[in-house]
Amino acid sequence: MALVHSGRVVEASARVYRRTWRGSVISTFFNPVLYLLGMGVSLGRLVDEGTGSAALDIPYLTFLAPGLLAATAMMTGAGDASWPVMAGIKWRKTYDAILSTPVTVRELVMGHLAWVGVRLLFVTVVYSGVMTVFGATTVLEGALAIPPAILTGLGFAAIVTAYTARLKNELGLSSLFRFGVMPLFLFSGTFFPISQLPSWIQPIAYATPLYHGVSLCRGLALGVEFEVNPAVSVAYLVALLAVGTILAARLMRRRLIA
Amino acid sequence: MIDPLVHARGLHKVFGELIAVDGIDFEVRPGEAFGFLGPNGAGKSSTMKMIGAVSPRTGGSLSVLGRDPDELGQEIRARLGVIPQEDNLDLELTVYENLLIYGRYFGMSRKVINERIDELLVFAQLDERRNSRVEPLSGGMKRRLTIARGLINTPELLLLDEPTTGLDPQARHLLWDRLYRLKQEGVTLIITTHYMDEAEQLCDRLVIMDKGQIVAEGSPRELIEQHSRREVLELRFPVGTQQEYATKLKGMAARTEVLPDRVLLYTDDADRTADEIHGAGITAESTVSRRSTLEDVFLRLTGRTLVD
Ligand SMILES: Nc1ncnc2c1ncn2[C@@H]1O[C@H](COP(=O)(O)OP(=O)(O)O)[C@@H](O)[C@H]1O
Numbered sequence: 001m002a003l004v005h006s007g008r009v010v011e012a013s014a015r016v017y018r019r020t021w022r023g024s025v026i027s028t029f030f031n032p033v034l035y036l037l038g039m040g041v042s043l044g045r046l047v048d049e050g051t052g053s054a055a056l057d058i059p060y061l062t063f064l065a066p067g068l069l070a071a072t073a074m075m076t077g078a079g080d081a082s083w084p085v086m087a088g089i090k091w092r093k094t095y096d097a098i099l100s101t102p103v104t105v106r107e108l109v110m111g112h113l114a115w116v117g118v119r120l121l122f123v124t125v126v127y128s129g130v131m132t133v134f135g136a137t138t139v140l141e142g143a144l145a146i147p148p149a150i151l152t153g154l155g156f157a158a159i160v161t162a163y164t165a166r167l168k169n170e171l172g173l174s175s176l177f178r179f180g181v182m183p184l185f186l187f188s189g190t191f192f193p194i195s196q197l198p199s200w201i202q203p204i205a206y207a208t209p210l211y212h213g214v215s216l217c218r219g220l221a222l223g224v225e226f227e228v229n230p231a232v233s234v235a236y237l238v239a240l241l242a243v244g245t246i247l248a249a250r251l252m253r254r255r256l257i258a
Numbered sequence: 259m260i261d262p263l264v265h266a267r268g269l270h271k272v273f274g275e276l277i278a279v280d281g282i283d284f285e286v287r288p289g290e291a292f293g294f295l296g297p298n299g300a301g302k303s304s305t306m307k308m309i310g311a312v313s314p315r316t317g318g319s320l321s322v323l324g325r326d327p328d329e330l331g332q333e334i335r336a337r338l339g340v341i342p343q344e345d346n347l348d349l350e351l352t353v354y355e356n357l358l359i360y361g362r363y364f365g366m367s368r369k370v371i372n373e374r375i376d377e378l379l380v381f382a383q384l385d386e387r388r389n390s391r392v393e394p395l396s397g398g399m400k401r402r403l404t405i406a407r408g409l410i411n412t413p414e415l416l417l418l419d420e421p422t423t424g425l426d427p428q429a430r431h432l433l434w435d436r437l438y439r440l441k442q443e444g445v446t447l448i449i450t451t452h453y454m455d456e457a458e459q460l461c462d463r464l465v466i467m468d469k470g471q472i473v474a475e476g477s478p479r480e481l482i483e484q485h486s487r488r489e490v491l492e493l494r495f496p497v498g499t500q501q502e503y504a505t506k507l508k509g510m511a512a513r514t515e516v517l518p519d520r521v522l523l524y525t526d527d528a529d530r531t532a533d534e535i536h537g538a539g540i541t542a543e544s545t546v547s548r549r550s551t552l553e554d555v556f557l558r559l560t561g562r563t564l565v566d
């Protein structure tokens with residue numbers, strides 16, 4: 001029954017998405033392409049011709065692309081778990097409408113995360129295709145990097161849902177992106193190896209979930225050695241997803257069932 | 259005697275320090291339209307959410323459709339229709355889609371839902387808006403859609419929290435007409451409102467709530483008979499002199515009530531009282547005589563007006 005109910009939440013979200021996807025298509029699909037063009041190709045030329053090539057021993061675009069795959073998944077997961085969730089809780093109160101039916105809070109949260117999973121599948125498949133077109137990976141290796149990217153996105157979606165469930169207003173959402181998501185985006189080994197960071201920051205970078213997503217995606221997409229033991233990375237991201245989901249369900253219940 | 263659909267004894271709801279519902283007893287019988295009349299903050303919505311099995315009670319006993327909402331909330335919700343105080347429709351979706359996705363939450367098949375939607379759109383006078391997006395619809399249309407959505411699962415009991423608050427008079431009358439039809443079809447209605455005319459129009463029986471407590475119970479007619487006189491004479495005097503005049507008027511009516519802007523005299527024959535006052539040489543700036551309403555009952559019981 002629980003699965004059926006969560007499935008209905010996915011169904012409804014898909015319907016809403018069918019009406020609203022135009023608004024998110026830029027951030028979802030064009031931004032990664034822009035990053036690949038702007039940073040991968042243009043900045044890449046500078047890096048490859050300069051001293052950067054020594055540190056990387058692969059073209060910069062190739063280095064960047066899988067990291068961006070993981071980072072894009074994080075952005076998608078965090079994005080779908082912030083403003084839309086706040087709308088469900090507070091602005092539109094559509095979650096109250098759902099909870100007046102036989103659907104429970106846990107089923108609602110699971111359905112919401114499952115829907116984010118579907119969105120992540122779209123986004124990562126498209127992105128992986130773009131990577132292949134740019135010559136940064138092969139079709140097969142690009143496909144291998146999709147599951148860890150989705151896992152990364154889902155882990156963020158779960159923990160950010162839990163965070164949003166406690167927020168009184170949207171100020172907390174802008175702070176989350178300004179002080180949480182953006183720094184991760186920039187400093188989790190996406191744009192440059194974290195060995196380039198000051199040594200005292202490196203342990204922090206190692207501890208961020210995005211770094212583990214980047215390591216998995218890069219290892220699989222490029223067929224190179226993983227920066228971190230992949231078992232550790234998978235365990236970390238699965239734990240993030242599990243803890244995030246439990247917290248999200250609990251905090252959402254506290255918020256919605258007064 | 260038939261078992262009541264809803265049965266509450268000593269029902270309590272506390273939010274932190276605040277007592278929202280303070281030990282209320284009531285019963286709702288099958289087929290009736292039952293009302294909670296009270297001002298903002300009386301605890302009506304809190305009570306409705308407990309009945310709707312979305313908000314756990316703090317104390318007391320509550321049975322809805324013969325079940326305890328704390329234990330069998332899901333089963334109860336499957337058989338209820340809920341119209342919340344604020345519309346919470348999916349504004350990006352069409353009228354049809356809002357009904358469809360809601361039906362799916364109740365586990366209904368698409369075929370059954372589609373048949374039901376056809377009926378409900380006619381009932382809610384929205385059949386021409388079937389494929390319109392919800393966002394631009396008028397307040398009255400949104401409200402009717404919310405009601406149609408609440409009916410998608412053919413509920414035995416419909417909970418309506420302030421169904422017409424914020425609507426213009428025409429939209430309100432249309433809604434009352436629709437609710438009246440539902441009642442005739444045998445749907446049990448629980449309605450909260452702070453409009454006494456709404457309570458008088460729709461409710462067979464009601465309780466008057468104030469500060470989390472029930473202060474009176476009965477049919478609108480019984481309540482007026484028990485707590486008020488048949489008629490009311492409203493006198494307006496120059497600002498600041500209402501109290502002074504009220505003292506002079508003592509004894510001329512069964513009861514006087516002083517409001518900031520007027521004096522109310524409760525009497526069985528307002529015209530005769532008006533003549534007597536005139537005979538005593540007292541002239542008001544304006545005089546209105548009218549029948550007693552639930553508003554007067556509320557004033558009598560709580561010393562305050564329903565809507566301020
Ligand atoms: N979720 C909540 N948390 C804290 N206080 C609440 C909550 N819901 C209602 N209240 C308070 O409970 C009291 C009764 O509110 P409510 O049941 O909404 O009254 P009504 O519907 O009659 O206007 C009010 O003082 C309101 O502020």
Ligand SMILES: [Mg+2]
Nearest residue numbers: 302303304343
């Ligand atoms: Mg209310």
